Amino acid sequence: MTLKPRFLWGGGVVVVAALAVAVALMWKPAIAPITAPPPASFDAQTRLAGARVVALGDCIVCHTAKGGQPFAGGLPLATPFGTIYATNITPDVETGIGSWSLEAFTRAVRHGVARDGHLLYPAFPYIHFTHMSDGDISAAYAYLMTREPVKATAPANELIFPLNFRPLLAFWNVLFLHPGADVADASKDAQWNRGKLLVDGLGHCASCHSPLNPIGGEKLGHAFDGGVVDGWEAPPLNALGTAPKPWTQAQLVTYLRTGRASEHGAAAGPMLPVTRDLATVPEEDVQAIAAYILSIQKHEPVATRALTTDATLSPEAQNGALLFAASCAQCHGPHAPMQSIGERPSLAFSTAVNATTPRNAIQMMLNGIDWHGEDTLNYMPAFSQVYSDQQIADLASYIRAAYSQRGPWQDVEATVAKVRKENDAR
Ligand code: HEC
Ligand code: HEC
Ligand code: HEC
Structure with missing residues (x-):
């Protein structure tokens, strides 16, 4: 006998074993459907606890289409790999999770x-x-299974090949999914541990506030370094x-619970719905989130420069100053009622105005x-139809020069064009 066949045979075993592992990873068994449990089978206490869990997890934000029924799905989520639609998680038997047991829900x-x-898909x-x-x-399950069932099927995902082949996600999960209960840190107090659990788990704050790698996983070692989501920067x-x-x-607590903070400005874009959910949970949860977030700081204050005076404004910023006087000063100018009675921050304190990019x-x-409802203080008109890219860029250059002690932004007009194009594609 020569070595060669034996080598081939050994190689064959390795290939077969690898295939067996791949198949085991890629194909999971179905869990048998059940008859939807009657709402009365869930006690009121558990349902109430579930409302809190569902708010902390922002389930309604993703699982509700614009103008659609709560939890009935259909909201498109844009990813670098295409569009994924959130599914119907009302207890409808045919199109929702009505036939899901607690075991199936837990596995999901x-x-x-x-x-x-x-x-x-990890968009979920x-x-x-x-x-x-x-x-x-189980509290979230009780809450969702006692909602009104809605018949609605999400549109089919539009994903690039080969990511439209779901079994491949098994390999992504090997890299990024690390199941297991969060272990409490005995050296920290109960509030900090609760905060960590909420931020890392249910609150999934890192999913927006961390940079992503080319395959859509959160960059290792860069949690909370800031990310981009739906065309907005999550600082x-x-x-x-x-x-x-x-x-x-x-x-922080005020910002997270009301969507604005007197020394920082307002939550807008994808952060606004997060704050509307956090407004409904007990304050102690938000205190815990804030305490934990404050404990992970790792950057020192940055160097600043003197504010630009009118005389030293660039031509773009001078143009922006005129537009600002016409369209913005009634709310953001020094004597606007919004500044004096509304406890509104000057743009000088805004994260958006002081950020690295415009x-x-x-x-x-x-x-x-x-x-939004009665909240008239938190209204700002949209200017996308009013001003050209050049004018928006001039306004940006002006507010940066006049209100921020940080250096001017570069390529502002190109950024306006890019952001507009991205917004239109969504
Ligand atoms: C950031 C958006 C987002 C949030 C927040 C979110 N989901 Fe989802 N969820 C999705 C998407 C997208 C899918 C569909 C994934 C797919 O089709 O592969 C999904 C699917 C699911 C499914 C599987 C349903 C099915 O029919 O296959 C369940 C169950 C679910 N979500 C429950 C929840 C619960 C409970 C919460 C809150 C604790 C929640 N989701 C929060 C985006 C989200
Ligand atoms: C869906 C994406 C998303 C999720 C989830 C999310 N954020 Fe945000 N967050 C953003 C965006 C975008 C902004 C910027 C909003 C703006 O400038 O108006 C922001 C802003 C903030 C700010 C203001 C920061 C600053 O420097 O001005 C804080 C604080 C914050 N988020 C905390 C949290 C916490 C805590 C969680 C988890 C409970 C969380 N966020 C979950 C997207 C998200
Ligand atoms: C009707 C009043 C109104 C007008 C007009 C208005 N804004 Fe605003 N703007 C607001 C409100 C309310 C906020 C939320 C921030 C807050 O609570 O102070 C805001 C927030 C902002 C922010 C983000 C600040 C933050 O919260 O981080 C910027 C930048 C801004 N406005 C620029 C402008 C510019 C430039 C114009 C003119 C083209 C303009 N606004 C016109 C009411 C207005």
Whole structure:
């Protein structure tokens, strides 16, 4: 016998074993459907606890289409790999999760596997939800199973090949999904541990506030360094001391619960719905989140320069100053009622105006802030139809020069054009 066949045989065993591992990873069994449990089978206490869990997890934000029924899905989520639609998680038997047992629901939340066994895309933040406690998962289940069932099927995803082949997600999960309960740090107090659990788990803050690698995973070692989501910059959460007025616990709690903070400005874009959810949970949860966030700071205050006076404004900024007087000063000027009675911050304290890039200031001008119920103080008109790219850029150059002690932004007009194009594509 020569060596060769034996070598081939050995190689064959390795290939077969590798295939067996791959198949085991890629194909998960279905969990048998159940008859939807009657709402009365869930006690009121658990449902109430579930409302809190569902608010902390922003489930309604992703699972509700614009103008659609709560939790009925259909909201498109733009990713670098195409569009993924959030699914219907009302208890409708045919199109929702009405036939899902608690076991199937738990597997989805912890491992990203649907009841029928198909792997779910990580646009659903199960890599964070995996740290939820059993109690929180069953409370969320009780809450969702007692909602009004809605018949609605999300449109088919539009993803690039080969990512439209779900079994491949198994390999992504090997890299980025680390299931297991969050272990409490005995050297820290209960509030800090609760905060960490909420931020890393249910609150999935890192999914927006961290940079992503080319395959859509959060960059290792860069948690909370800041990311870009839906065309908005989610600022670093570990550099809150670099703000013109460093964030305090009280300011953070107010920002997270009301969507604005007197020394920093307002939450807009994808952060606004997060704050609307956090407004509904007990304050102690938000205090815990704030305490934990303040404990992860790792950046010193940054160097500043003197504010630009009118005489030293660039030609672009001078043009911006005229537009500002016409369209913005009635709210943002020094004598505007919004500044004096509304406890509104001067633009000098705004994160958007002091950020490294003009992205969020541009988004703010293009989109404004929609009317929301009675909250008239938090309204800003949208200027996307009013001003050209050049004019928006001039306004950006002006507010940067007049209100921020940081250096001028570069390539502002090109950024306006880019942001507008991205917004139109969404
Ligand atoms: C950032 C957006 C986002 C948030 C927040 C979110 N989901 Fe989802 N979820 C999705 C998307 C997108 C899908 C569909 C994934 C797919 O089809 O692969 C999904 C799928 C699911 C599924 C599987 C349903 C099915 O029919 O396959 C369940 C269950 C689920 N989510 C529950 C929840 C719960 C509970 C919460 C809150 C604790 C939540 N989701 C929060 C985006 C989100
Ligand atoms: C869906 C994406 C998303 C999620 C989830 C999210 N954020 Fe944000 N966050 C943003 C964006 C975008 C901004 C910038 C908003 C703006 O400038 O108006 C922001 C702004 C903030 C700010 C203001 C920072 C500053 O320097 O001005 C804080 C604080 C914050 N988020 C905390 C949190 C915490 C805590 C969580 C988790 C409970 C969280 N965020 C979850 C997207 C998100
Ligand atoms: C009707 C009043 C109104 C007008 C007009 C208005 N804004 Fe605003 N703007 C607001 C409100 C309210 C906010 C939310 C911030 C806050 O609470 O102070 C805001 C926020 C902003 C922010 C982000 C600050 C932050 O919260 O971080 C920028 C930048 C901004 N506006 C620029 C402009 C510019 C430039 C114009 C003119 C083209 C303009 N605004 C016109 C009301 C207005």
